[in-house]
Every structure is written in structure tokens, then in C-alpha cells.
Amino acid sequence: MKFLDLLRLVFNNLSRRKARVALTAIGVVIGTSAVVILVSLAIGLQMNANEQLYGIGDLSLINVMPSYGGGGGGGMIYGGGGGGMTETGDTKLLTNNALQELRAIPNVVSVIPREYVSANVFVTYKKLQGYSNVYGVGTDDLANLGLKTQQGNSLLSRSSIVIGYMVAQNFMDPNQRPGQEPPPPPDLYDQQVQLVFAKYDDQGNEIRKNYSMRVVGVLAESGSEADYSIYLPLDLVKSVNEWASNTTINYNKVGYNEVLVRASDPDHTLEIRDQITAMGFQANTMLDFVQGINNFYSILQIVLGGVGAIALLVAAIGIANTMAMSILERTREIGLMKAVGATNRDVLSLFLGEAAGIGFIGGLGGAALGWLLGQILNVVAIIYLAQQAAAQGGVPPSVAVYTPIWLPVFVLAFSIFIGMLSGLYPALRAANMIPVLALKYE
Amino acid sequence: MNPNPSFIRIVGLQRRYEMGGTIVRALDGVDIDIAERTFTVVMGPSGSGKSSLLYLLGGLDRPTAGEIYVNGERLDQMDENALARFRRKTMGFIFQSFNLISSMTALENVAFPMQFSGTPAARRNERAKELLAQVGLADRAQHKPSELSGGQQQRVAVARALVNDPALVFADEPTGNLDTQSGVTIMQMLADLHKSGRTVLVVTHDPRMVRFATNKIFLLDGKAVSEAEYQAVALEPLQANFGG
Numbered sequence: 197m198k199f200l201d202l203l204r205l206v207f208n209n210l211s212r213r214k215a216r217v218a219l220t221a222i223g224v225v226i227g228t229s230a231v232v233i234l235v236s237l238a239i240g241l242q243m244n245a246n247e248q249l250y251g252i253g254d255l256s257l258i259n260v261m262p263s264y265g266g267g268g269g270g271g272m273i274y275g276g277g278g279g280g281m282t283e284t285g286d287t288k289l290l291t292n293n294a295l296q297e298l299r300a301i302p303n304v305v306s307v308i309p310r311e312y313v314s315a316n317v318f319v320t321y322k323k324l325q326g327y328s329n330v331y332g333v334g335t336d337d338l339a340n341l342g343l344k345t346q347q348g349n350s351l352l353s354r355s356s357i358v359i360g361y362m363v364a365q366n367f368m369d370p371n372q373r374p375g376q377e378p379p380p381p382p383d384l385y386d387q388q389v390q391l392v393f394a395k396y397d398d399q400g401n402e403i404r405k406n407y408s409m410r411v412v413g414v415l416a417e418s419g420s421e422a423d424y425s426i427y428l429p430l431d432l433v434k435s436v437n438e439w440a441s442n443t444t445i446n447y448n449k450v451g452y453n454e455v456l457v458r459a460s461d462p463d464h465t466l467e468i469r470d471q472i473t474a475m476g477f478q479a480n481t482m483l484d485f486v487q488g489i490n491n492f493y494s495i496l497q498i499v500l501g502g503v504g505a506i507a508l509l510v511a512a513i514g515i516a517n518t519m520a521m522s523i524l525e526r527t528r529e530i531g532l533m534k535a536v537g538a539t540n541r542d543v544l545s546l547f548l549g550e551a552a553g554i555g556f557i558g559g560l561g562g563a564a565l566g567w568l569l570g571q572i573l574n575v576v577a578i579i580y581l582a583q584q585a586a587a588q589g590g591v592p593p594s595v596a597v598y599t600p601i602w603l604p605v606f607v608l609a610f611s612i613f614i615g616m617l618s619g620l621y622p623a624l625r626a627a628n629m630i631p632v633l634a635l636k637y638e
Numbered sequence: 639m640n641p642n643p644s645f646i647r648i649v650g651l652q653r654r655y656e657m658g659g660t661i662v663r664a665l666d667g668v669d670i671d672i673a674e675r676t677f678t679v680v681m682g683p684s685g686s687g688k689s690s691l692l693y694l695l696g697g698l699d700r701p702t703a704g705e706i707y708v709n710g711e712r713l714d715q716m717d718e719n720a721l722a723r724f725r726r727k728t729m730g731f732i733f734q735s736f737n738l739i740s741s742m743t744a745l746e747n748v749a750f751p752m753q754f755s756g757t758p759a760a761r762r763n764e765r766a767k768e769l770l771a772q773v774g775l776a777d778r779a780q781h782k783p784s785e786l787s788g789g790q791q792q793r794v795a796v797a798r799a800l801v802n803d804p805a806l807v808f809a810d811e812p813t814g815n816l817d818t819q820s821g822v823t824i825m826q827m828l829a830d831l832h833k834s835g836r837t838v839l840v841v842t843h844d845p846r847m848v849r850f851a852t853n854k855i856f857l858l859d860g861k862a863v864s865e866a867e868y869q870a871v872a873l874e875p876l877q878a879n880f881g882g
């Protein structure tokens with residue numbers, strides 16, 4: 197039998213039973229549109245999350261921390277016995293030599309130590325006080341950390357600091373009376389501020405140390421901790437820490453607490469991270485986090501797609517049922533087809549074709565409906581999320597539900613396949629009927 | 639070329655049905671030879687196995703035991719595809735109950751079998767029109783079966799049986815559902831098919847059909863019998879129809 201004749205016969209047979217075909221196809225429409233909408237939602241959420249995540253900071257940055265051996269106590273206990281276990285808990289300090297090793301890794305553009313202040317610290321400006329992270333960094337230009345300024349420059353010196361863009365928001369009046377309006381955030385750019393460090397002596401008396409610094413730059417928003425941080429030169433923080441602990445610090449002996457390694461490109465981040473880990477340091481990157489989030493959304497896609505697939509399964513049972521009924525009703529017709537020379541294959545193709553046809557009609561409708569509803573949902577969700585973003589702060593999303601072109605195409609192909617699969621058993625039964633029994637069937 | 643005296647050859651043919659433990663012997667060891675270009679009438683009381691025989695010869699059913707040769711080819715051993723090919727090319731079957739497809743017009747019904755032989759649509763149409771004209775229904779081509787009389791429907795079925803120009807034509811009580819006049823028309827058509835060189839086998843209760851016959855087969859309880867034996871039983875119609 198020619199393929200075109202087969203198609204025409206399938207079409208004629210389906211249009212003979214319009215109402216039943218339509219009802220069965222509606223089941224497929226519901227299933228496929230559910231798959232399209234839910235997967236589009238998962239994809240949209242992922243894109244949305246990525247959009248927000250890409251602001252989270254520099255994906256080419258790797259935080260390296262020293263490794264202090266013996267972390268896993270188990271190794272100590274069993275290590276001596278059999279000797280079969282390798283000791284991985286070697287102490288690896290971030291000395292200047294180690295920093296040279298890190299600089300030697302290919303595609304590393306900068307290796308910069310960063311230290312916390314170990315004393316209490318706050319900033320005063322006029323009558324206001326502010327609390328922020330204070331870091332000492334081993335570079336005189338924050339641009340080397342990939343940070344950009346929105347005002348001024350990013351150069352550090354013994355008398356100049358650079359602050360994150362949210363730092364001014366955390367200033368308040370310590371003498372503010374309850375019920376009083378909080379003061380507006382100060383404009384700190386190019387202003388003189390006091391950095392106040394505090395420690396306690398043996399008697400519990402507070403000892404303070406003041407530095408007067410000029411704010412030479414305000415960083416642009418980066419979505420990372422830099423927004424809430426104040427940057428000082430490393431040697432200033434070192435001397436403050438020595439003062440706070442009454443010792444001298446030799447970084448060649450104790451090593452730095454943290455080093456920031458920057459890759460030339462985010463594509464190299466993970467391979468560099470792996471090399472650093474292999475050297476025995478602890479290394480983390482935001483990229484791991486982003487990939488974790490991406491994995492989460494991939495799973496979400498599968499789960500939501502699976503929910504839709506359940507609806508599709510119900511539709512598949514509907515197709516199987518319709519085909520089984522239609523074959524019962526048309527038993528005599530099948531007998532006749534075979535009596536006038538149709539092969540088993542002709543009969544099989546015809547009924548598989550009809551089942552696939554129902555899948556096709558339903559899949560086409562479902563893909564179109566799913567896409568349309570996705571578009572509508574996208575508009576509604578963006579408006580809602582933008583309101584949320586406006587109320588709570590954050591980036592308003594540009595996408596909430598996204599239907600990539602492959603999705604409806606895939607869903608259409610899949611529902612044709614589902615149609616054929618559900619029609620397979622009834623069609624096989626039809627194909628293998630003995631003509632005379634089929635002809636006598638009442 | 640002389641007609642083949644054993645165009646159809648049946649050896650020890652059996653067809654049994656198992657029905658809830660009891661075995662029905664529809665055909666119980668039939669041996670017959672049928673020559674080419676003959677008009678054979680199959681007669682016998684109800685339930686004697688006439689239809690069963692015709693279905694087996696038409697390749698619409700498979701025997702329980704025995705051999706069937708058609709033009710030297712062994713039908714009972716053919717695989718499904720070869721059997722489909724036999725039905726498509728070699729034989730045409732006419733049923734008592736017409737078996738037209740109700741959603742198709744007369745023309746489409748006649749053209750239908752040619753789809754399975756891959757004939758192009760234009761050629762199918764042409765041939766179907768030709769055959770409808772031959773059975774006197776040229777003006778009914780676009781009618782659905784429900785819009786045709788019983789006699790007309792059977793004429794459409796005859797046209798359909800001839801569409802692939804088969805050497806063999808089988809008809810199972812083709813006039814059984816028809817009024818006298820329509821029955822005569824169909825009988826005349828079958829006689830014409832015989833005259834045009836085809837081998838025709840007809841199951842019938844109608845004594846008028848016997849006029850056309852060149853050859854008769856008598857069945858009693860699944861066995862082929864001689865005319866004399868058959869007549870003896872036919873004299874006791876009650877026993878034949880309802881007995882054992």
C-alpha cells in the first residue's frame with residue numbers, strides 16, 4: 197500500500213469519527229500542554245535564577261584557604277595500623293611561597309591575599325556610626341580583584357579606602373531616640389571618615405585606635421559581599437591585627453587566612469580550582485554554587501515534566517481505549533480489508549496511523565495551547581515578580597516562563613510516539629485477525 | 639491451451655472448530671478436483687460446511703488438516719503475505735451480506751482493493767467506473783451503500799470482486815438476501831464471468847443457479863457425497879436439516 201493512500205485512508209477514517217477523535221485528542225492536548233507549561237516554567241525559573249546569579253559576583257574568582265591537617269580524625273586512628281590508607285590531611289599554609297605556586301598555574305591572572313580585622317571595628321562619620329566587613333587586601337588597586345567603582349577610583353593607600361555601594365546604608369545615629377526618623381544614608385564619597393578599632397586589655401578595659409581615612413571610591417553594585425565591605429591595604433590590617441593580639445605576624449610562617457585567585461576567564465575557573473585543591477588547599481568558587489543551582493533546575497524540569505507526563509499517560513490510555521473500541525466496531529471492515537488483499541502490515545499501518553493521528557492532533561493542539569498559556573503566564577508572572585522586586589529590593593526578572601522552540605517540537609513528536617505506542621496492541625490484534633472470523637463478527 | 643483439469647485440488651481437507659469442549663467437524667475429509675473455467679455450484683443443507691469450504695478455498699481461513707492446491711500452488715502452507723497476495727491477485731469473493739464499507743461511495747468501495755496493490759489513484763478511479771458501468775450502476779457511483787437497494791449493493795460487491803481481474807470468483811449465497819429479480823441479475827452476471835473464462839464457485843440453495851452449472855458439489859455433514867446419495871437424503875428434508 198502506498199504511503200499517500202495510507203495517509204488519506206487514515207485521514208478519512210479519523211474524520212468519520214470526529215467527536216470521539218476530538219474527545220480523545222483533548223486528553224492529549226491537556227497532557228502535552230501541561231508538559232509544555234511546566235517545563236517552560238522550570239526553564240524560565242532557571243533563566244531567572246541565572247540572571248540573578250550572574251550578579252552574585254565574579255565567577256572567575258576562587259577563594260583559597262589553607263588546609264590544616266588532621267581534619268578527618270579517622271585517618272589518624274587507622275593510618276598507623278595497616279598503612280593502606282593515604283594521609284591526605286597534610287597542613288598546607290598560604291605562605292608567600294605558596295602564593296608564588298598559585299601564580300604559576302596557567303590562566304591565573306592575579307593572586308591576592310585578603311585578611312579580616314581581628315579587632316572590633318566600626319566607622320564614624322559626623323554623628324553617624326556604621327558597621328561593615330573590613331578587609332585588608334594585598335593589592336593597591338581593587339581592579340585587580342575584578343571590582344569596579346561607580347564613584348572615584350579603586351586605589352588603596354595608608355590614608356585612603358574604598359567602600360561598597362551598600363556601606364552608607366548601614367550608617368545610623370547611636371543617639372537616636374525611639375520613634376525618631378532614622379537619618380538618611382550619608383554620601384561618603386570623598387569624605388573623611390574615622391576607622392575605629394577596639395580591643396580589651398587584661399582588666400577588661402577597652403582600648404581604641406583611630407585612623408582618619410578618605411573615601412576615594414565607591415564600588416559599583418556587584419551582588420556580592422563586596423557591596424557591604426570596606427577595603428583597606430593589607431599592611432594596615434596587619435599592623436592593626438598585631439596591635440590587637442600583641443604579637444608580630446609573619447605571613448611566611450603562619451600563612452594568610454585567605455587568598456583570592458582570579459582566572460583569566462570563567463571557563464578556566466573549575467580547572468584552576470581543581471589544581472589548587474590538588475595542591476592541598478581548600479578552594480571554593482561561586483561557579484560551584486551556580487552549577488548546583490543549575491542542577492537543581494534540571495531536576496525541577498524533570499520533575500515538572502514528569503507531572504505533565506502523568507497527564508499524558510492518562511491520555512495514552514484514552515487513545516488505547518479509543519483504538520480498542522474502534523477496532524471492535526470495525527472488525528468486519530478489517531475482515532473485508534484482508535479479504536480483498538490487505539496484508540497484515542497494511543492493517544497494522546492503518547491502525548497505527550490512526551492512533552498516531554490522534555496523538556498528532558492532540559500534540560499539535562497541546563503544543564500550541566501550552567505555548568500560548570506559557571506566554572500569558574510569563575506576562576502575568578513578570579508583573580507579579582517585578583512588584584515583589586520593587587517591594588523587597590532585587591533585580592526585576594525579564595523572564596519567568598520560557599518556551600524554547602525545541603520543547604513544542606519535542607512534545608509533538610512525543611505525542612505521536614505515545615499515540616503509536618498506545619495503538620500498538622489494538623493494531624496488532626487487528627492485523628492478526630483471521631479474515632473469516634472478522635467477517636462473521638457481530 | 640487446454641483448461642487445467644485440477645485447477646483446484648483438495649486432498650483430505652478438514653476444518654474443525656472447538657467450542658467449549660465439543661468439536662464441530664465443519665469439513666471432515668473432503669477430496670475434490672475442480673477444473674479451470676468451470677462453473678461449480680456447491681449444495682448442501684444448512685450447516686453442512688459449504689461456507690467453510692469456500693472460505694478455505696478463498697484463503698480467508700486455514701484448514702485444520704489436508705491440502706489445498708490452486709493452480710499448483712499450495713494454499714494451506716502459504717505465509718500471511720503470500721496468502722494476502724493470493725486474495726488480492728487470484729480470487730474475488732462475493733458475500734451473502736455484501737460487506738460494503740458504509741462510509742465509502744460505490745465507486746470508492748469498488749476501487750478500495752486496488753489500494754493494496756499500489757495502483758495509482760487515477761487508474762483506480764478509471765477501472766472502478768468501468769466496472770460499475772459493467773454492472774449497470776454508472777449513475778450510482780457517488781451513492782453510499784445506505785442509498786442503494788440490496789440488489790444494487792450486491793452488484794457493487796460483484797464489481798469490487800472483479801476489480802483486480804481474478805481468475806477465480808467465489809460467491810457464498812450471493813442471492814440469499816435478494817428479491818427474485820435482483821437474484822436473477824446476479825446469477826446472470828456470474829454466468830457471464832464464467833463465459834469470460836473465469837473459474838466460478840457458488841454456494842447456493844437456489845435451484846435456478848443449477849442451470850448455469852457445469853459442475854456440482856454436494857456436501858453432507860462435512861463430507862462430499864455423490865448426487866445420488868445427496869438426493870436420497872434430500873428426500874427426507876426434516877432429517878437432513880435437523881438430524882444428527
Ligand SMILES: Nc1ncnc2c1ncn2[C@@H]1O[C@H](COP(=O)(O)OP(=O)(O)OP(=O)(O)O)[C@@H](O)[C@H]1O
Nearest residue numbers: 655657662663664683684685686687688689690691
Ligand atoms: N466460527 C465457528 N465456530 C464454531 N463453529 C462453526 C464456526 N463456523 C462454522 N461453524 C460450524 O461449522 C459447521 C459448518 O458451517 P458452515 O457455515 O460451513 O455451514 P453452511 O453449509 O455454510 O451452512 P448455511 O447454509 O447455513 O450457511 C456448522 O455446524 C457451524 O455451526
Ligand SMILES: [Mg+2]
Nearest residue numbers: 688689690810
Ligand atoms: Mg453458509
